[in-house]
Amino acid sequence: NAGVTQTPKFQVLKTGQSMTLQCAQDMNHNSMYWYRQDPGMGLRLIYYSASEGTTDKGEVPNGYNVSRLNKREFSLRLESAAPSQTSVYFCASSERESNSPLHFGNGTRLTVT
Amino acid sequence: AQSVTQPDIHITVSEGASLELRCNYSYGATPYLFWYVQSPGQGLQLLLKYFSGDTLVQGIKGFEAEFKRSQSSFNLRKPSVHWSDAAEYFCAVGAADSWGKLQFGAGTQVVVTP
Numbered sequence: 001n002a003g004v005t006q007t008p009k010f011q012v013l014k015t016g017q018s019m020t021l022q023c024a025q026d027m028n029h030n031s032m033y034w035y036r037q038d039p040g041m042g043l044r045l046i047y048y049s050a051s052e053g054t055t056d057k058g059e060v061p062n063g064y065n066v067s068r069l070n071k072r073e074f075s076l077r078l079e080s081a082a083p084s085q086t087s088v089y090f091c092a093s094s095e096r097e098s099n100s101p102l103h104f105g106n107g108t109r110l111t112v113t
Numbered sequence: 114a115q116s117v118t119q120p121d122i123h124i125t126v127s128e129g130a131s132l133e134l135r136c137n138y139s140y141g142a143t144p145y146l147f148w149y150v151q152s153p154g155q156g157l158q159l160l161l162k163y164f165s166g167d168t169l170v171q172g173i174k175g176f177e178a179e180f181k182r183s184q185s186s187f188n189l190r191k192p193s194v195h196w197s198d199a200a201e202y203f204c205a206v207g208a209a210d211s212w213g214k215l216q217f218g219a220g221t222q223v224v225v226t227p
Contacts, residue, residue: 004156033213040122042203042217043157058214090156094213101147102213104156 002026006091006105013081013112021076021108023091029103030096032074033058034066036087037107043090049074050096081112115140115206119218126194127226134189134221136204145207146187147215148178152200160202163187174198199225 004025013019025032030051035043035058045058049068063085065077074093078085088109092102116139126132138144145164149157161172168180178189187204201222205215 031213035217040219042117042219043205043215044217045214048213092156092213100213101159101162102157102215104149104158106154106156 004105025093029093033092117218147205
């Protein structure tokens with residue numbers, strides 16, 4: 001029962017570098033999400049994908065792009081990392097129903113220097 | 114737009130004592146309300162959820178929460194805290210037309226002392 005798997009667990013980038021955070025779920029969920037967690041701010045939605053083939057912006061999308069590769073995988077890309085993107089990133093998935101809870105991965109801790 | 118306030122950033126409680134975490138929300142329609150717990154280095158785990166019906170909901174690990182529409186609150190309680198309950202707790206609100214697009218509170222850090 002892997003659930004939601006995120007890679008890598010930790011990453012350090014220099015300003016201007018790019019990287020992709022990977023996320024895969026094995027629960028056959030339709031919807032997937034990327035959140036970032038910053039101290040004192042809770043979690044904020046970056047992008048989400050209601051179903052395979054669709055993606056939409058969340059609350060804080062600037063500086064990020066996403067790809068819903070297939071039903072299982074949803075990646076988050078930082079094209080040119082900035083120190084303001086230092087955060088813990090969580091991927092989540094759910095059924096496509098409003099009362100369906102989110103299932104979270106264990107997070108990726110990203111530091112941009 | 115919905116919003117969530119968790120007034121307490123940090124709470125210290127003795128093992129065996131009761132715990133109550135406060136959550137206030139702002140939302141025009143009937144909200145979908147959740148409590149999640151995050152242990153260090155882990156993702157968030159759902160404790161309980163409220164959509165409709167009985168306003169007192171039971172969750173995992175002995176937690177319960179009560180929805181009070183008149184006070185726009187959804188407070189989390191546990192009668193007797195265990196050391197393993199030390200974690201960060203997040204309240205979240207969602208809407209019927211927004212799958213997974215939850216608005217999270219800033220979180221409450223719970224420390225359990227012997």
